Amino acid sequence: MATSVSAGPTPRNSVVRPALETRLAEENAAYRAGRPLSAARAARNSRGGFSGGVPMHWMRDWPQPFPMVIEAAQGNRLRDIDGNEIVDFCLGDTGAMLGHAPVPVMEAMRRQETRGLTYMLPSEDVERVGELLQDRFGLPCWQVAVTASDANRFALRAARAATGRKRILVFDGCYHGTAEDTLVDLVDGKTVARRSLLGQVQDPSLTTVMIPFNDRAALLAELAMTDIACVIAEPVMTNCGMILPEEGFWEFLRAETRKVGTLLLLDETHTISTGPGGYGRAHDLEPDLFVLGKPVAGGVPAAVWGMSQAVNDKLFAARPESEHGHSGIGTTLAGNALQLACMRATLEELMTPENYARMLSGAEQLDAGIRALIATHGLPWHTARVGARLEVVFSPTSVRNAAEARAAGDVLIENFLHVSLLNRGFLLTPFHNMMLVSPDTTEADIAAFLAAFADVLNLLPLEPAR
Structure with missing residues (x-):
């Protein structure tokens, strides 16, 4: 709550x-x-x-x-x-x-150390962790990353691939890690690249629009252009002080995004403090995409991002048959055996x-x-x-x-x-x-x-x- x-x-x-x-x-x-x-x-x-x-x-x-x-x-x-x-x-x-050095995670690490840490192949924990993520957060399709920054970056690519749209919408004061698309500020009503963003070749404001949180009129104005692939947001903003949603704001946003085919990506890396399924599950927000980093493996570097079946199907349908994977999505260490072992221990024994x-x-x-x-x-x-x-x-x-x-x-x-x-x-x-x-x-x-x-x-x- x-x-x-x-x-x-x-x-x-x-x-x-x-x-x-x-x-x-x-x-x-x-x-x-x-x-x-x-x-x-x-x-x-x-x-x-x-x-x-x-x-x-x-x-x-x-x-x-x-x-x-x-x-x-x-x-x-x-x-x-x-x-x-x-x-x-x-x-x-x-x-x-x-907690630091939680016993279930430390035990999982000790068990896994004799079996190897990373193979670029699935480990025995994959099936169980997938079931736990589906049950916990309500989305059917999942992938693993090393950080929430990576997970947000990959999920935004998936949203664009699924919708065929380029622009995304973020809220003023947001923080979604180092995902370049989100590193913008709202200055005099205009979206501009964040001053502290170094070495960025393309201005992210060309494909990202920023509006104030809780501003329904600004949200409707941007959605009306029907070119927003995705709204990415924390359900409670936590990086610019704590900014709570006004009564009915999320229900309004979810209804309006659905009308125009815009996806909703919830970044719950901080708001997982709400409960075992995060804020979105507790408040029935039904996101199309979901990101959780930091605590999901008890402190071991890991993150997960989930998708609806529709987004998943469009993402994998876009994969060229003659090429490996998807460029810009995934890293070699993502989904390694150590991550999966620690995520299983965290989801089963700590996030209770x-x-x-x-x-x-x-x-x-x-x-x-x-x-x-x-x-x-x-x-x-x-x-x-x-x-x-x-x-x-x-x-x-x-x-x-x-x-x-x-x-x-x-x-x-x-x-x-x-x-x-x-x-x-x-x-x-x-x-x-x-x-x-x-x-x-x-x-x-x-x-x-x-x-x-x-x-x-x-x-x-x-x-x-x-």
């Missing part, structure tokens, strides 16, 4: 920014003091080896002074090389949603109704506790939640699109909350402080987090509203 709740009483206070900058500097100093080994490692790494001192450049985007180096992770706990133990509410930005019940119950407790603290401090904030995934939004009411989400954002407050909570033993995502409850998150963890959150809110320098 997706929920958004206002902060409660009329906000009384605003943040004194110069004083908050001083508090953030103090918290950064405390972070440095508690991690001398990570600091030394960061200094050495910056002089050579990996570009920017990290194996993947996003690891530089954390708000703390330097990344902590992790020694071990188990369940919902991290331990860095300085011996700090952290309760993890980031969970690899959903990649470890079901029992585990989701624990996650959702914990998220409800966390949500209620945070809302109570926001109200107590009279802050103009609210919470937004989709299943086990939760965020604090710095506005008194729900945001309905990316423009409102950006207006509500406050990097200084975000950074202060993030570093302060990390200093007290709790890790949130490095962007808009998402919190995710895993099956390993205990009531004691939630109570301890709320105590730390109360402590941090008490440090906020507030000025009474006039």
